[in-house]
Amino acid sequence: MAATENPSRERILSRIQNALQVPAHKYSAPQGAQPIFAPIPDLLDRFQKECVINITECVVTPDRAASTAAIAQILAGLPEGEIYIQESAQLREMAASWNRPSVRWSSEGGSREVSQATITHCEALIAMTGSVLVSSACGGRGASVVAPIHIVVAGLDQLVPDLAVALAQVDERGVPKENSFLCLTTGSSRTADIEKILVMGAHGPRRLVVVIHQQ
Amino acid sequence: MSTAAHEFLRNAATKSADLGHRKILQFAIDQHEAAVQRGKSRFLDWPAARQKAHEIKWEAVNHLDRYLLQFEEKVKERGGHVFWAANAEEARQYITDLAKARGVHMVVKSKSMVTEEIHLTQALEANGVEVLETDLGEFIVQLRNEPPYHIVTPAMHLTRKDIAALFREKLGTNTEDPQQLVAAARVVLREAFFKAEMGVSGANFVVADSGMIALTTNEGNGRLCTSFPKVHVAVTGIEKVIPRMQDLATLWPVLSTAGTGQAVTVYNTLVGPRLPHEVDGPEEFHVVLLDNGRSELLADPEQRDALHCIRCGACLNVCPVYRTIGGHAYGTTYQGPIGSVLTPHFRGLKDFQHLSSASSLCGACSDACPVKIDLHHHLLHNRRNAVKEGERPWAERLAFKAWRWGMAGATRFGWLGAVARFGLRAAQSVGLSGTALDPAGPWSKNHADLTVPKKSFRALWKEEHGGH
Numbered sequence: 001m002a003a004t005e006n007p008s009r010e011r012i013l014s015r016i017q018n019a020l021q022v023p024a025h026k027y028s029a030p031q032g033a034q035p036i037f038a039p040i041p042d043l044l045d046r047f048q049k050e051c052v053i054n055i056t057e058c059v060v061t062p063d064r065a066a067s068t069a070a071i072a073q074i075l076a077g078l079p080e081g082e083i084y085i086q087e088s089a090q091l092r093e094m095a096a097s098w099n100r101p102s103v104r105w106s107s108e109g110g111s112r113e114v115s116q117a118t119i120t121h122c123e124a125l126i127a128m129t130g131s132v133l134v135s136s137a138c139g140g141r142g143a144s145v146v147a148p149i150h151i152v153v154a155g156l157d158q159l160v161p162d163l164a165v166a167l168a169q170v171d172e173r174g175v176p177k178e179n180s181f182l183c184l185t186t187g188s189s190r191t192a193d194i195e196k197i198l199v200m201g202a203h204g205p206r207r208l209v210v211v212i213h214q215q
Numbered sequence: 216m217s218t219a220a221h222e223f224l225r226n227a228a229t230k231s232a233d234l235g236h237r238k239i240l241q242f243a244i245d246q247h248e249a250a251v252q253r254g255k256s257r258f259l260d261w262p263a264a265r266q267k268a269h270e271i272k273w274e275a276v277n278h279l280d281r282y283l284l285q286f287e288e289k290v291k292e293r294g295g296h297v298f299w300a301a302n303a304e305e306a307r308q309y310i311t312d313l314a315k316a317r318g319v320h321m322v323v324k325s326k327s328m329v330t331e332e333i334h335l336t337q338a339l340e341a342n343g344v345e346v347l348e349t350d351l352g353e354f355i356v357q358l359r360n361e362p363p364y365h366i367v368t369p370a371m372h373l374t375r376k377d378i379a380a381l382f383r384e385k386l387g388t389n390t391e392d393p394q395q396l397v398a399a400a401r402v403v404l405r406e407a408f409f410k411a412e413m414g415v416s417g418a419n420f421v422v423a424d425s426g427m428i429a430l431t432t433n434e435g436n437g438r439l440c441t442s443f444p445k446v447h448v449a450v451t452g453i454e455k456v457i458p459r460m461q462d463l464a465t466l467w468p469v470l471s472t473a474g475t476g477q478a479v480t481v482y483n484t485l486v487g488p489r490l491p492h493e494v495d496g497p498e499e500f501h502v503v504l505l506d507n508g509r510s511e512l513l514a515d516p517e518q519r520d521a522l523h524c525i526r527c528g529a530c531l532n533v534c535p536v537y538r539t540i541g542g543h544a545y546g547t548t549y550q551g552p553i554g555s556v557l558t559p560h561f562r563g564l565k566d567f568q569h570l571s572s573a574s575s576l577c578g579a580c581s582d583a584c585p586v587k588i589d590l591h592h593h594l595l596h597n598r599r600n601a602v603k604e605g606e607r608p609w610a611e612r613l614a615f616k617a618w619r620w621g622m623a624g625a626t627r628f629g630w631l632g633a634v635a636r637f638g639l640r641a642a643q644s645v646g647l648s649g650t651a652l653d654p655a656g657p658w659s660k661n662h663a664d665l666t667v668p669k670k671s672f673r674a675l676w677k678e679e680h681g682g683h
Binding site: 004006007008009011012013015016017018019020022023024025026030034035036037038050053054106109110111113128129131136139140141142145146162163164166167168171176178179180181182183184185186187188189190191192193194195196197199201202203204205 | 463516
């Protein structure tokens with residue numbers, strides 16, 4: 001595609017540059033970096049507490065085999081139909097015992113409207129807010145928003161204290177360079193637009209389940 | 216007085232007398248306030264968080280050219296398009312042309328105040344494109360053919376009964392249950408997400424170092440708008456740029472705490488041009504960077520910090536004027552204190568200076584602002600500028616000249632006081648209180664008659680203490 005024509009670009013830039021010739025009246029000097037959040041003594045404990053507040057289901061298991069079983073149980077309670085899974089050796093291995101006849105892997109394309117559930121990994125878990133950070137590597141943009149339930153499979157080693165650490169880590173790993181999509185998810189879709197009454201599942205998933213294996 | 220000022224005064228009078236409306240507004244804001252207090256208590260040091268957010272925005276706004284150019288370079292590098300729009304007309308033209316060129320029949324929109332500012336929906340509709348708002352609150356006000364009532368909570372002025380009646384009429388539902396109302400909207404919008412060829416979003420932040428835009432939503436509609444249609448257009452003001460992705464570690468929690476009281480909003484997304492190896496996402500990514508008066512505000516070193524605004528709506532919620540008259544009375548895209556500061560810059564001091572007086576100068580807005588904009592002082596600055604630029608009516612200018620003259624001499628002052636007392640008593644005795652002939656007319660119109668003292672303060676002082 002041809003480069004965008006931009007007749008006003010130079011004009012706007014020169015207006016900005018001229019405007020900035022005069023310094024702002026109120027210069028607020030940086031006041032040093034005092035912490036704005038209290039330190040978190042026990043990451044997993046905090047993550048679980050935050051999940052309760054966010055209405056996120058958090059399942060902590062001793063190991064991967066236990067996570068596989070926990071997810072099998074959740075899937076057994078869901079209606080029949082396609083489930084969408086992020087392509088990964090680990091999830092392939094786990095899926096073998098889930099007994100779902102219809103699986104679409106992210107290697108086959110993006111998630112579809114018919115998905116009953118999505119199962120993905122994540123880039124990080126954030127203790128302070130009980131959040132999950134996903135990227136387009138986790139099954140694409142649609143994976144974590146289209147299906148009525150999003151199940152996240154994570155290891156305890158992915159749990160970090162706060163957003164600053166999570167963002168620094170993904171940056172270091174080059175995630176923003178390799179992905180055009182990142183999403184910090186804190187709970188499942190909701191709205192309070194009608195009389196401030198909380199309603200779950202406005203557009204995205206009604207349930208967010210995080211399954212953390214400790215080893 | 217401008218037409219806009221007349222309308223504002225009329226609306227404000229009607230709305231402040233509408234007790235039902237005030238009750239709805241009060242309820243919503245009380246709920247909100249409690250949530251925000253809880254949200255702030257999650258911070259070890261909320262003032263330090265505000266200071267940090269302020270510093271980030273200060274750095275960005277005061278080096279706006281540098282960060283915008285960095286952002287543009289990153290977006291282009293990744294295969295996206297950046298269009299610089301000097302005004303609303305250019306932005307509308309670019310987007311409608313793009314829609315035409317891509318054969319777009321339907322656009323899904325996630326909540327964006329900038330698209331309200333440029334009246335994008337009307338422009339697309341005039342070109343035969345169907346436009347659907349997908350944020351539930353926006354969807355509701357769109358069905359009512361109304362502008363958003365609040366920059367964060369667009370349907371704050373409606374009860375569930377109002378919404379139920381609206382959905383009964385427009386969507387054929389028969390329920391007052393919020394859960395079912397949301398489900399009904401979900402069905403309509405769900406279809407649209409997969410049918411629309413273009414998704415339009417705003418941007419809460421424009422991240423220079425990563426070439427992505429940040430979108431904050433609770434419902435997930437913003438995510439669907441930017442995932443499935445084949446073209447994604449993000450429309451945003453030039454002031455939304457921030458230097459680093461890392462800054463979001465401060466700005467995301469600060470925005471949601473001030474906006475809704477949540478620790479962080481449910482979905483905080485970063486999106487850019489889809490990369491070749493990715494499984495889904497739009498084929499095209501366009502960012503429209505809108506100036507539309509912002510560079511002029513940037514050139515005002517005194518009020519430049521008004522460009523720090525992250526549109527959280529906190530100043531609206533705490534403002535005694537907003538809490539009494541509500542969002543629609545303002546007749547502007549941006550309401551409340553921040554709207555009263557910005558609108559005269561965007562749309563002219565001549566026609567919108569009256570908003571500078573829509574304030575009790577209590578300063579609650581400045582205290583609430585999470586990026587520390589000096590809002591109430593800027594309202595004063597705009598008042599002063601209106602006087603300086605000769606935008607006040609001649610009668611007022613004359614009255615102040617007379618006042619100044621009267622105040623400058625003790626004898627004059629005494630005489631004028633006597634005349635005023637006489638005038639007041641005369642007006643009251645013949646039943647002309649509150650009319651144009653009453654010296655305290657504007658006051659007496661809405662209040663009981665003033666008790667006019669027989670003697671002046673100075674006369675009483677002289678009697679009791681003697682001398683001067």
